[in-house]
Amino acid sequence: MAEHEKTLANTIGLYIHVPFCLKKCCYCDFVSYPYSEAAAGTYLDALLKEIDMYSLGLPDQEKQLASIFIGGGTPTCLSSGSLTAILDRLRRGFSLVPGCEITIEANPGTVDRQVLDVLRTSGVNRLSLGIQAFQDQLLSALGRVHTAAEAVEAIRAAREAGFDNLNLDFIFGIPGQTREEWLETISLAADLRPEHIAVYGLQLEERTPLERLVARGEIQPCSEELELSFYLAAIEFLSSQGYVHYEISNFARPGRESVHNLGYWLNRRYLGLGPAAHSYLPGGRYANDATLAGYAGRVARGELPVCSREGETVAKEMSETIFLGLRLIGGFDLAAFYQRFGRRAEEVYRKEITRLLEAGLVEFAGGRLRLTAAGLPLANEVFIEFV
Numbered sequence: 001m002a003e004h005e006k007t008l009a010n011t012i013g014l015y016i017h018v019p020f021c022l023k024k025c026c027y028c029d030f031v032s033y034p035y036s037e038a039a040a041g042t043y044l045d046a047l048l049k050e051i052d053m054y055s056l057g058l059p060d061q062e063k064q065l066a067s068i069f070i071g072g073g074t075p076t077c078l079s080s081g082s083l084t085a086i087l088d089r090l091r092r093g094f095s096l097v098p099g100c101e102i103t104i105e106a107n108p109g110t111v112d113r114q115v116l117d118v119l120r121t122s123g124v125n126r127l128s129l130g131i132q133a134f135q136d137q138l139l140s141a142l143g144r145v146h147t148a149a150e151a152v153e154a155i156r157a158a159r160e161a162g163f164d165n166l167n168l169d170f171i172f173g174i175p176g177q178t179r180e181e182w183l184e185t186i187s188l189a190a191d192l193r194p195e196h197i198a199v200y201g202l203q204l205e206e207r208t209p210l211e212r213l214v215a216r217g218e219i220q221p222c223s224e225e226l227e228l229s230f231y232l233a234a235i236e237f238l239s240s241q242g243y244v245h246y247e248i249s250n251f252a253r254p255g256r257e258s259v260h261n262l263g264y265w266l267n268r269r270y271l272g273l274g275p276a277a278h279s280y281l282p283g284g285r286y287a288n289d290a291t292l293a294g295y296a297g298r299v300a301r302g303e304l305p306v307c308s309r310e311g312e313t314v315a316k317e318m319s320e321t322i323f324l325g326l327r328l329i330g331g332f333d334l335a336a337f338y339q340r341f342g343r344r345a346e347e348v349y350r351k352e353i354t355r356l357l358e359a360g361l362v363e364f365a366g367g368r369l370r371l372t373a374a375g376l377p378l379a380n381e382v383f384i385e386f387v
Helices: 003-010 036-057 080-093 113-121 138-144 150-160 181-193 209-215 224-240 259-265 290-298 314-325 334-341 349-360 375-387
Strands: 012-018 064-072 093-108 126-132 168-170 196-201 244-247 251-253 272-274 280-283 284-288 306-312 362-365 368-371
Touching: 003 259, 012 259, 036 080, 036 272, 036 290, 064 080, 064 259, 080 093, 080 113, 093 259, 093 272, 113 150, 126 138, 126 150, 150 168, 168 224, 181 196, 181 224, 196 224, 196 314, 224 244, 224 251, 251 290, 259 314, 272 284, 314 334, 314 375, 349 362, 368 375
Parallel strands: 012 064, 012 272, 064 093, 093 126, 126 168, 168 196
Antiparallel strands: 196 251, 244 251, 272 280, 280 284, 284 306, 362 368
């Protein structure tokens, strides 16, 4: 991971939000809209113009890209030609460092060998597949549009297309999910030998169909105790299979950590493009208009599609550096914090750190402050101390 941290120095990450899905999953509260060719055309035209605006407006040092991440939504709703056009425009307007990590998210069922061949040829070198479970009844409960068999087929097609850096996403704590089903899922995942695996506890977001079903008592949510057992089982099993647990929800083969996500956890700068995308650049944080019409309209008028700004303060930057860094299993580097801010975290947050040390939730190790095994399941309680 140290090599990745060197790559991130003096570079930024770039995120592109593709706000379309064939069908919105019943647990999802991300900004997304039903796919149509007309809407996709409007989006692509605006996005390419937004890329040009930033490529002309940003100073050169803020156009050095360590990573590109195309997420959504379901980016592979777009045609492979549209995705290639986006990458071509980025290459013309930005500088990609050697080995720049280029990730695209995809759902099984929206990709085939032909599409994957085009993506790989266009320079995408990391594929992130949202599989979520290997039991069809659980996929149906989540509102996914693919089957377990289609997920396995997508992985096979990706390997045949030449992808040697795969991430697989999974969800635990699904209503009705048993411990046996979760163990089967992570076992099958390890058998497929992806370079990276991400596991997330299901979040019942307000106003989603799944949350409403739970609120009405039509289905029972997973208990906190059972959900915790799922998480601990994943840590134990995936670690035994050679995966390094390097972030709260993420596991990787050595050297295959996500460069793009490490940029977030190390509180590095990033640029977000597309509706609802967020940016963190010198001067503060910015959010784009979340509506497709508003986003495209602003760009058509020659404006950046930013609808809100939050100024940057040293206190806020220090706070974010700590609680984001604590997401990493190794914690955050105390010397790097001092180099960045000219102040020691142990002094700035003396009371908070002392309280957490006494509670056994954090510890000092190798010049870093990190969560303990007891603190890991209580991470949010730790983070709030620094907010």
